[in-house]
Amino acid sequence: MSRIRSAAAAVAHLDRRTFLAATAATGAPAGLGLAFGPGSGSADATQPATARAAGRRVVQAPAAPSTAGTTLETFSAAQGATGYRRLAAGPAWTREVRSEITGAKGGREDRRTALASFVQLTDLHLTDVQHPMRYEFLRSGRAGAWRPHEALTIAGVASLIERINGLRGGPATGAPLSFVMTTGDNTDNNAKIELDWFLAAMNGGRITPNTGDPRHYEGVQNSGLKEFWHPEDALRDADKKLGFPRIDGFLKAALRTVNSPGLRLPWYSTIGNHDDLAGGVYSLGHDFYADFATGKRKLEIIPADDAERLFKGTRVGGDPKGVQMKALLDAHAKDMRTVTPDERRAPFTQAEYLAAHLDPAATGPGPVGHGYTKANLEQGTLYYSFRVSENVIGISLDTTDPGGHYTGSLGTAQLRWLERTLKAHKDDYVIVFSHHYSRSLDNMNHDPGRPGEARHGGDEVVALFQRHPKVLAWINGHSHKNEITPRGTFWEITTASHVDFPQLARVFEVVDNHDGTISLFTTLIESAAPHRTDFSDLSQTGLAALYRELSFNAPGASQKLAGDATDRNTELLLRKP
Numbered sequence: 001m002s003r004i005r006s007a008a009a010a011v012a013h014l015d016r017r018t019f020l021a022a023t024a025a026t027g028a029p030a031g032l033g034l035a036f037g038p039g040s041g042s043a044d045a046t047q048p049a050t051a052r053a054a055g056r057r058v059v060q061a062p063a064a065p066s067t068a069g070t071t072l073e074t075f076s077a078a079q080g081a082t083g084y085r086r087l088a089a090g091p092a093w094t095r096e097v098r099s100e101i102t103g104a105k106g107g108r109e110d111r112r113t114a115l116a117s118f119v120q121l122t123d124l125h126l127t128d129v130q131h132p133m134r135y136e137f138l139r140s141g142r143a144g145a146w147r148p149h150e151a152l153t154i155a156g157v158a159s160l161i162e163r164i165n166g167l168r169g170g171p172a173t174g175a176p177l178s179f180v181m182t183t184g185d186n187t188d189n190n191a192k193i194e195l196d197w198f199l200a201a202m203n204g205g206r207i208t209p210n211t212g213d214p215r216h217y218e219g220v221q222n223s224g225l226k227e228f229w230h231p232e233d234a235l236r237d238a239d240k241k242l243g244f245p246r247i248d249g250f251l252k253a254a255l256r257t258v259n260s261p262g263l264r265l266p267w268y269s270t271i272g273n274h275d276d277l278a279g280g281v282y283s284l285g286h287d288f289y290a291d292f293a294t295g296k297r298k299l300e301i302i303p304a305d306d307a308e309r310l311f312k313g314t315r316v317g318g319d320p321k322g323v324q325m326k327a328l329l330d331a332h333a334k335d336m337r338t339v340t341p342d343e344r345r346a347p348f349t350q351a352e353y354l355a356a357h358l359d360p361a362a363t364g365p366g367p368v369g370h371g372y373t374k375a376n377l378e379q380g381t382l383y384y385s386f387r388v389s390e391n392v393i394g395i396s397l398d399t400t401d402p403g404g405h406y407t408g409s410l411g412t413a414q415l416r417w418l419e420r421t422l423k424a425h426k427d428d429y430v431i432v433f434s435h436h437y438s439r440s441l442d443n444m445n446h447d448p449g450r451p452g453e454a455r456h457g458g459d460e461v462v463a464l465f466q467r468h469p470k471v472l473a474w475i476n477g478h479s480h481k482n483e484i485t486p487r488g489t490f491w492e493i494t495t496a497s498h499v500d501f502p503q504l505a506r507v508f509e510v511v512d513n514h515d516g517t518i519s520l521f522t523t524l525i526e527s528a529a530p531h532r533t534d535f536s537d538l539s540q541t542g543l544a545a546l547y548r549e550l551s552f553n554a555p556g557a558s559q560k561l562a563g564d565a566t567d568r569n570t571e572l573l574l575r576k577p
Contacts, residue, residue, distance in 0.1 A: 063174040067092075069163055070171050071524045072569055076502065076531050078552060084243025087549045089531040093524065095172075095569040100486040102575045108513035114175035115429065115518075116392045116510040119164055119265070119525075120183060122435075122477030123497030125274065126197050127153045127188040129254075130212050130219045131345055132298040133289065134189065135279060137332075139227045141307030144556025146220065148229040148239055151254035152547035153188075153499060154209045157201050158260040159527035159544035160498055160505060165264045166528060170509040172521035172571070177507070178388065180265050181396070183477045184272020184435030185497070189279065191293065193344035195356055203364025204262020210255040212340035217251045220300050223337065227301055242555060245535050253538035262364055268371040268396060269357055271382050272435035272478065273408065276350065276400040282322035283404035283448065286347060292329065293345045297336040299329060320404025320445050350382060350402075371396055380449070383414055385421050392510065393425045397434040401455065403445030408436035408478075409455040411447055415464075422468045429510070429518075430471045437476045437483070437494045438462050465490055469577035472510065473520055482563030484522070484570060491520060491572045501551040502562045503527065512576065520572040 067073045077090020097104055129151045138145035149156075169176050182202070187194035193211055200207050212218045220228040229239035231250035240246070274280035278289045302310075310328060319325060348356070354377045356362060358369045369376075371384050382398035395418070399408035410418070422430065438458035447453060465471040471490045480497035482504070495506045509521040529544035537545075551557065562568065 063169040063176075065170070065172055065174040066168045067171050068168065069166055069525060069528070070507070070569075071504075071526065072171060074531070076526060076548060076552070084245070084553050086533065087531050087552060093568050094565060095521075095523075095571060096566045097571045097573070098484070098486070098566055099573045101488065101491070102517055102573050104571075104573050105513070105515045105517060108515055108517070108519070111514045112173065112511040112519070113514065114170070114173045114509060114511050116178060116388050116431070116508070117170040117173065117175040118178050118388070118508055119167075119180045120433075120475055120495055120506045120508065121160070121180060121498065122183040122495050122505075123185040123272070123480055123499060124157050124182065124198070125153060125185055125188040125497065125499040126157060126194050126201065127151075127499075128191055128194055128209070128211050128345060129221075130210075130217065130298075130339065131189045131191055131293065132295060132339060133278060133293045136220045136228070137299045137302045138307040138311055140301050141304040141309075142311055142556065143238075144554070145307070145311070146228065147499070147551065147554050147557075148244065149547050149550035149554060150188075150499075151209070151219075151221070151251070152543050152550070154197060154201065154207050154258045154260075155254075155540050155543040156498065156503065156527060156529075156547040158258050158540065159529045159547075160503075161201065161263055162261055163525055163528040164505070165261060167507070167525070170521070171507060171523045172509050173511060175509060177265055180263055180267040181270065181394070181433050181475070182267065183270045183433050183475065183495075184400075185274040185280070185477065186269070186272065187275050189293070189345070190275060190277060190347045191345045192348045192352070193342075195275075195348055195353065196344075199356060199362045199364075201260040202263055202267055203362060204260055206257050206259055208255070208257045211342045211345055217255060218298070218337070218339040221251060223300050225301050239555060242553070244550075244553065247535050247538075249538055253543060258540055264365060266366045267364070268367075268386065268394070268433075270371075270396045270433050270435055271350075271353065271398055271400055273400045273406050275353065276402065277404060277406075278322065278347065281320070281404065281406050282325055283320055283402060283445075284322040284326070286349065288326065290346050293347055294341055294343050296338055296341045297333065298339045299332050299336045302328070302332060302335070322404070350380065351377065354382070381414070381417075383417065385425070388431065391428055393428040393430050395421060395430060395432045397432065399434045399436040399441060401443045401445050402447045402449060403443075405443045405445055407440045407443040409441050409443045409457055410461065411450060411453045411455060413450070413453065415456050415460070418461075419464065422464070422471070426468070426470065428470060430468065431508075431510070432465065432471060432474045434474070434476045436478045438474070438492055440478055462487055462492075472518060472574060473508075473572075475508070481558075481561045482524070482567040484563075484567045484572065489575075491574070493520075493522060493572075495524075496561050496563070498527075499551070500557060500561055501548065501554070503548050503551055504562075516576050518574045518576050520570075520574065522568075522570045522572065524568050
């Protein structure tokens, strides 16, 4: 893989076509599609979303390319070699040219036309840490079953939104960003209150990440159990032995109201397994899960041997309907902590997920439904297409399997719809979004709502995309790791989560090089929080910085989720179909 110059130097000379495309004041936008507002509202939108001010289209010309606020400028780096490690601003990540599909031709930076520019968020895992139905009790056998920073997910996502709002345009081209797509696991516990928090964070508003008793925290971080970090206690817990600090006032600050600025760009939504299944895994049955989630019992710890056995035998997918999980909860009924019941913790159904997105109060910067439509609600589907720009279409898939298990698949009806949609848009370039990546689409559990319908895996989906050469990219998440894979005719791009370090989102820019090739630029961004933390700063900004640093130090966390240099900031070359 060869390296190229900085983005600013490499693409400082966008051609005249790009400027005219971005400044077109009438008709459909040419070249770069400016998706700045509500779409058409249909499941197969045919018009780009555009921003409006006083009833008029808002059009922006490309700005000068800028690396500001991206990992091309700096990235969080750990100080020291052992123990609890503090973070600080570190070296930038370079941009890598990848030419496995087709070679790069000289002079392309002087003749490019931008076709699309947007941002992907994934795996936000906005978490009610006091929810009764969580996996904290597995930490006795597996350190990574609980994250010390989970109480700060809301502050973290507000800071990420602040970063996106501050971007000047595409870092490689300067083209105006058109929209944001979130590729699933927006919530963590499939809880209505978490869905409310997610929508408020994306659209802007005040969020109080506290459930149960509003006066007292009722979770593992004041349980007295040494398996968990107790930030406000002198208890010599397992994490403090590793160097985690004592921070007086942490829990009170973590439950304090957060002000989210809300995205300034239109945003679209894709569902993930944590949005659709109990704990992201189990098809427990709505009544059982609802009773437990909204009830007064919370299991906090079990013996280590039991935890390891449960993790290996059921958590990894061997018990999709949660039979063994139910048995374990019943067996440990007397060991549970009493907590304050809260009806807001009830699980949401797929129909409720759709209705919440379609609620006019949740429209924010648009579009209405954030990709989902009334047709989705009526038909019980969670997949759709939308117009990105004049010649680019976006497709959002539902890869979760209602039959249970954290891996996914597609039902036959969705696969046939996908085939029809690709054929209907044979003259458009296509960008596909989903939660699961191709290798994780191996779950053939039947959908209880469609018991006779076959399920289809990742190999079949890849083959379908390869039969349609105008599919440029398949963008997804789920693994919490950066990974970019050539698929012969398109690129599969998997982005790290914003709950596990390195806590990233990704900017995409699609350009026509006018030499028989197309380039996909990918640029990773962190939240706007400072790289350095101050344990005495419990402001919203201080907590967002702490969120990142705690995630780096979380016991059991992988240090490989950033991926290789070729999985981060890239220029991905494609043959122009």
